[in-house]
Amino acid sequence: MKPVYVKRHVRHVRGETVPTISRYLRRDPLEVTPRSMTYTEAARRTGGGTRNLWIKRENGENSNRVLLVQFSSKLLSSAAFESPEAKRYYDSVYENVPGYERAEDFWEVPTWMAHMAGAFRNSDVYVVRNVDEARHFLNEAGYGGVFFSALDANKDLIKGLAQNYGGRVFVGGYVRRQEFDDQPNVTWFDTIGEAAGAFGVEPGEGPDYRHFEGTAVIPRLCMSTGCAYDCAFCTVEKQVKTMPKDEIDRNVKAILANLEGDLVYLNDKTFGQAPNYTYLRELNQRIKAARPSFKGFIVQTTATQFLKMPDDFLRDSGIRIVEIGVESYNDDILKSIRKPHRVTHIDQAVARLRTLGIKFVPNIIIGLPGETKESYERTLKFLRNNEDIISHVNVYALALYDQARLKDEMGLENLNAADVNENVIRKSFQKDPELHEWFANEVYQFGTQQAERWS
Numbered sequence: 256m257k258p259v260y261v262k263r264h265v266r267h268v269r270g271e272t273v274p275t276i277s278r279y280l281r282r283d284p285l286e287v288t289p290r291s292m293t294y295t296e297a298a299r300r301t302g303g304g305t306r307n308l309w310i311k312r313e314n315g316e317n318s319n320r321v322l323l324v325q326f327s328s329k330l331l332s333s334a335a336f337e338s339p340e341a342k343r344y345y346d347s348v349y350e351n352v353p354g355y356e357r358a359e360d361f362w363e364v365p366t367w368m369a370h371m372a373g374a375f376r377n378s379d380v381y382v383v384r385n386v387d388e389a390r391h392f393l394n395e396a397g398y399g400g401v402f403f404s405a406l407d408a409n410k411d412l413i414k415g416l417a418q419n420y421g422g423r424v425f426v427g428g429y430v431r432r433q434e435f436d437d438q439p440n441v442t443w444f445d446t447i448g449e450a451a452g453a454f455g456v457e458p459g460e461g462p463d464y465r466h467f468e469g470t471a472v473i474p475r476l477c478m479s480t481g482c483a484y485d486c487a488f489c490t491v492e493k494q495v496k497t498m499p500k501d502e503i504d505r506n507v508k509a510i511l512a513n514l515e516g517d518l519v520y521l522n523d524k525t526f527g528q529a530p531n532y533t534y535l536r537e538l539n540q541r542i543k544a545a546r547p548s549f550k551g552f553i554v555q556t557t558a559t560q561f562l563k564m565p566d567d568f569l570r571d572s573g574i575r576i577v578e579i580g581v582e583s584y585n586d587d588i589l590k591s592i593r594k595p596h597r598v599t600h601i602d603q604a605v606a607r608l609r610t611l612g613i614k615f616v617p618n619i620i621i622g623l624p625g626e627t628k629e630s631y632e633r634t635l636k637f638l639r640n641n642e643d644i645i646s647h648v649n650v651y652a653l654a655l656y657d658q659a660r661l662k663d664e665m666g667l668e669n670l671n672a673a674d675v676n677e678n679v680i681r682k683s684f685q686k687d688p689e690l691h692e693w694f695a696n697e698v699y700q701f702g703t704q705q706a707e708r709w710s
């Protein structure tokens with residue numbers, strides 16, 4: 256193994272400081288995590304440290320293995336959560352709301368890694384907290400294939416690592432595949448099956464969370480994909496696809512086998528649209544039997560869709576929290592963004608949640624077109640009027656993705672990275688950024704107060 260030299264500053268006799276390379280500060284990039292540790296053990300051992308984590312629990316030549324690489328959310332979100340109000344808010348949710356758990360490096364276990372691990376028995380995991388160290392590591396480790404899942408937020412980091420890497424890189428995910436066209440060592444894959452095919456392995460029977468054994472998070476389960484509604488800002492696939500029961504069952508089994516956590520989040524974009532939603536009752540019984548501490552499900556849906564679900568289903572479905580995309584408590588704004596519900600539906604849904612004893616999490620979007628001090632005040636009043644059943648709030652900054660119709664409707668071009676980031680409040684297209692910042696901070700403060708009510 257080649258030594259890695261680390262830059263060090265030495266003080267010269269004349270008091271001048273010059274950079275030099277020291278042979279004595281050798282950091283072995285392959286000694287990242289002691290062998291056979293799970294992600295959680297490694298993360299606990301290093302805490303919030305800056306060394307990367309290498310989760311390799313099986314022996315075997317790296318050249319015959321593949322590496323699944325994920326950037327720590329701390330690396331990606333330092334700019335996103337720079338507001339102290341936002342940080343305080345998220346910390347208070349995860350400290351106080353029962354069942355809310357997050358891992359050291361992730362808000363949730365990356366599902367793409369679980370699906371890849373299901374197909375690739377010979378896979379290891381690498382968590383990047385430090386990009387320089389990752390660059391050395393990849394070249395030293397000599398894996399047969401290195402995999403990434405690309406998002407707008409990490410695509411440049413992936414490009415940088417691939418550029419400096421002498422091996423083969425495989426990328427799938429949520430950016431245009433053309434992003435990596437000019438990188439000869441990068442191969443794009445659309446599906447896990449395609450990636451498996453390139454390596455001559457079977458696609459696998461579903462997710463496998465073995466690399467994350469014992470990790471306490473809110474596991475994600477999916478019973479359907481897509482949403483039939485047409486909100487102007489949203490890029491969710493319009494076609495609703497129902498997952499077959501056996502696939503859902505395999506997912507439940509995989510979660511129970513390795514992940515900790517007493518809540519399960521339903522990833523269905525508008526829960527209740529797919530006809531299989533009533534299957535949740537059965538899943539509730541099964542999960543409760545396997546894990547007596549199970550507290551229930553979190554589902555996300557619109558007020559209109561929620562109102563269609565019968566009371567008897569809601570009573571024994573195990574649904575504990577309903578997230579509703581309120582966005583703004585103003586009919587003119589809801590109409591202009593083609594939200595299917597209006598404030599009257601929201602009020603009816605909230606009244607029903609109250610009767611059923613289910614907690615409510617409103618999703619609020621900061622910076623929708625047409626918002627004013629008065630419209631924001633109405634949304635704040637709505638939140639305060641319902642503080643008895645609001646667990647906390649999901650706060651999103653309006654992100655104008657390329658594929659979203661709202662971007663064209665607002666006549667915008669040349670947007671920057673912050674404009675497509677749901678965590679950054681200030682946008683290039685805002686006329687009155689202070690107004691939106693004020694509202695965001697009011698919502699964070701309200702959310703913190705609500706989360707603290709749990710303690």
Ligand SMILES: C[S@@+](CC[C@H](N)C(=O)[O-])C[C@H]1O[C@@H](n2cnc3c(N)ncnc32)[C@H](O)[C@@H]1O
Nearest residue numbers: 488524525555556557579580618651652653654
């Ligand atoms: C799946 S929806 C929530 C449930 C349900 N489908 C609804 O819309 O009421 C996810 C939430 O993410 C937020 N969201 C989606 N796209 C967004 C965007 N482009 N910018 C900001 N927030 C967005 C919205 O608050 C939305 O309610």
Ligand code: SF4
Nearest residue numbers: 482484485486489524
């Ligand atoms: S209802 Fe929710 S998921 Fe469906 S289009 Fe609107 S924001 Fe997207």
